[in-house]
Amino acid sequence: MTTITTRTVEYPADNLTMIGHLALPAGTGRRPAVLIGPEGVGLSDVERNRAEALAELGYVALAFDLHGGRYLADPEDMLARCMPLLSDPDRMRGIGHAALDVLRAEPRADPDRTAAVGYGTGGAIALELGRDGVDLRAIGTVNALTTGRPGEAARIRCPVWAGVGSEDPIMSPAQREAFTAELEAAGVDWRLVVYGGALHAFHHPTVDHIVRPGVGYHPRHAERAWRDIVALLTECLPATE
Numbered sequence: 001m002t003t004i005t006t007r008t009v010e011y012p013a014d015n016l017t018m019i020g021h022l023a024l025p026a027g028t029g030r031r032p033a034v035l036i037g038p039e040g041v042g043l044s045d046v047e048r049n050r051a052e053a054l055a056e057l058g059y060v061a062l063a064f065d066l067h068g069g070r071y072l073a074d075p076e077d078m079l080a081r082c083m084p085l086l087s088d089p090d091r092m093r094g095i096g097h098a099a100l101d102v103l104r105a106e107p108r109a110d111p112d113r114t115a116a117v118g119y120g121t122g123g124a125i126a127l128e129l130g131r132d133g134v135d136l137r138a139i140g141t142v143n144a145l146t147t148g149r150p151g152e153a154a155r156i157r158c159p160v161w162a163g164v165g166s167e168d169p170i171m172s173p174a175q176r177e178a179f180t181a182e183l184e185a186a187g188v189d190w191r192l193v194v195y196g197g198a199l200h201a202f203h204h205p206t207v208d209h210i211v212r213p214g215v216g217y218h219p220r221h222a223e224r225a226w227r228d229i230v231a232l233l234t235e236c237l238p239a240t241e
Contacts, residue, residue: 006022020063
């Protein structure tokens with residue numbers, strides 16, 4: 001394993017002080033950079049570990065915060081915070097831009113070579129950055145088949161990869177169709193992978209929060225989805241020239 005370094009970064013967004021987790025690869029030169037957005041419960045060791053795994057592969061990675069340092073273990077608290085957020089593209093973009101500014105300002109990060117990967121609410125934010133015309137090399141989402149305001153998908157300037165569980169009650173077949181229809185109509189280079197038998201948040205290992213019906217961890221598909229995300233980055237944002 002290569003030697004990576006990590007540090008906590010604080011920055012303002014959504015009228016909160018966000019606390020992100022930055023992971024840097026070995027060496028001193030500039031590297032491609034990846035923004036990582038968490039599920040609606042908020043930043044946890046799951047996303048921190050993924051940032052560190054990407055740093056091991058040679059990326060500068062920032063796992064960003066959603067809730068001002070809070071982890072919303074109670075589903076009602078999480079829904080009360082996330083549902084208004086998910087219905088407000090401008091708020092989502094504000095959170096995404098604030099984190100992206102931190103990532104691109106890091107001296108080790110190449111600001112012209114960035115990608116965004118997100119899960120659930122964090123994935124919706126990654127998509128909104130694309131719909132806002134941000135120059136990204138790739139967008140990868142899991143459990144985030146959200147649609148945007150009419151016509152704005154045409155601003156997406158990079159390939160989009162999306163993963164979803166076949167049994168996800170939140171990301172229904174109708175939601176899948178609406179999502180892919182939006183991207184197809186906009187001429188986006190998109191891919192959708194449906195993981196058979198998987199529920200919502202299938203990628204997220206069991207942690208200390210209440211699990212709602214329709215939500216569950218699927219370790220085999222979680223590993224497959226991670227490999228698919230790494231393959232997306234390898235294709236669109238290679239860590240080595």
